[in-house]
Amino acid sequence: MLNRLVTSPYTLIWTIAIATCFPALPSYARKILKTNPFPTSGKLIELTNGDLMCYVDIIDFRGKKYTLGADFEICNRTRYLNQRVKLTYRKTKVNHCQGIDACGKSIVKNLIVKMELIRK
Template structure:
């Protein structure tokens, strides 16, 4: 079941009873992107302005980046080709070594990889073992020595530097420029402003942001998954219902000022695919 169908079903059950990630692809042409400070409506630029809802509580996100909009990160990561390196995996082993942490991970197809990681990843072994996570990589300098004893030499290695827990239910949205991975969707209980969703979003330049503490709110034919990061709010807004267009938009607000509104965020991968 896709997340949109899941959200629609969740609303039906609870009304008789996804979000806008440490540091932050699609079909059919260039995505429509607007950056405006006037429009606050997440649904349509031509409709009556309506501010995207924020969680009623103020969850404190665990961010892997400073509180900056995704278009102006203060410390962009080193650009590099990560093809061939798995992104969504299950961690099966973490072992500290003399020079780095050694991670064994398995991707969705069952292929096993041995990948270096920073020592901080090994420090979280109890939390990460057997978890489904989104991996983030950086180029790091490691000692080029035969043991932990200093030798005055170093080399550059691509290491796992961040893990975003995805949980049992997750989805990846992309419009070919922006990509957002949403995890722990199962923490939403069907009631508005609930959940503990994780977020990992990347802009067209490859600058990424990780957040947690996201919540889901559904009303008036729309479902919003929203995260707070300081004065910034990151939201994924999706139309739901039988007559909905199915479009999902990524919105970013600085306070009440909309600074990003980009559509065509198609669901390209899920935990059920």
């Protein structure tokens, strides 16, 4: 019986009719549905200076490990290692060359620009 309802042309017509009667989600609701791919807090595991940016290894509260880009001054925060931190991001232009030579190419990335210690 269920297969007959799903494959019935009437079911398809009613589905289309109902879908067209309801408006799309308003813009504020779409913003709520978007998930942030970057963690806003977590336990700081490692800081590594790279050629283009500082690299931050962090574990979020679910136990997922991330390697994120950050400003070079963030790598000086070694006293935050193995502690919980709050992260703030900003879109920043990053050099996009293969070596250390300046080639004039850049890309925009979300980098950590602020790191605060979370006090318990």
